[in-house]
Amino acid sequence: MATSASNLKIFSHARSISLPTxxxxxxxxxxxxLRRLKSSEGASACQKLDGLKNLYEYLDDVLQLPLNQQxxxxxxxxxxxxxxxxxxxxxxxxxxxxxxxxxxESVQTLESSLRRKRSGDHLANEVEKYMFSKKQLNKMMCxxxxxxxxxxxxxxxxxxx
Numbered sequence: 001m002a003t004s005a006s007n008l009k010i011f012s013h014a015r016s017i018s019l020p021t022x023x024x025x026x027x028x029x030x031x032x033x034l035r036r037l038k039s040s041e042g043a044s045a046c047q048k049l050d051g052l053k054n055l056y057e058y059l060d061d062v063l064q065l066p067l068n069q070q071x072x073x074x075x076x077x078x079x080x081x082x083x084x085x086x087x088x089x090x091x092x093x094x095x096x097x098x099x100x101x102x103x104x105e106s107v108q109t110l111e112s113s114l115r116r117k118r119s120g121d122h123l124a125n126e127v128e129k130y131m132f133s134k135k136q137l138n139k140m141m142c143x144x145x146x147x148x149x150x151x152x153x154x155x156x157x158x159x160x161x
Contacts, residue, residue, distance in 0.1 A: 026065070030058040088151040095144050099137050106133040 033055040040048055062068065106129075113126035 026058060026062045030055060030062055033058055085151055085154070088147065092144050092148050092151070095140065099140050099144070102133070103137050106130055106137070 033051060037048065037051045037055055040051060043051075110126055110130040113123060
């Protein structure tokens with residue numbers, strides 16, 4: 001097969017260097033105060049405490065920077081979403097467990113009635129109770145399923161943001 005110049009693709013790799021970003025002046029000052037505090041072995045306790053106070057003040061200023069505030073508030077929002085979804089899931093699990101217990105009780109009651117061989121009217125009444133109970137439990141289960149889907153959708157929406 002003959003290759004022409006138009007069929008050949010020439011790839012060139014461009015390289016770039018990554019330089020460290022310059023830090024905020026407050027960070028540099030806090031680092032300087034920390035270095036001084038570590039190297040002040042011969043200083044008095046009062047001087048060390050004063051240096052520590054200054055370091056805490058600089059660190060407080062660093063924490064008040066807008067970027068740090070956004071980062072901290074974003075973390076809290078994520079944790080709140082996770083906790084909210086976890087609580088919803090626990091509620092749904094509790095409801096499903098209750099539905100299962102009621103369904104089991106309903107089936108046991110019907111089985112018990114069938115074993116007793118009572119009159120047709122009583123048996124028909126028990127079957128009606130069972131069917132009504134089944135319908136109610138089915139509605140409750142559908143509500144739980146919708147709530148689960150809503151929680152899943154809500155979680156995925158908040159995760160994407």
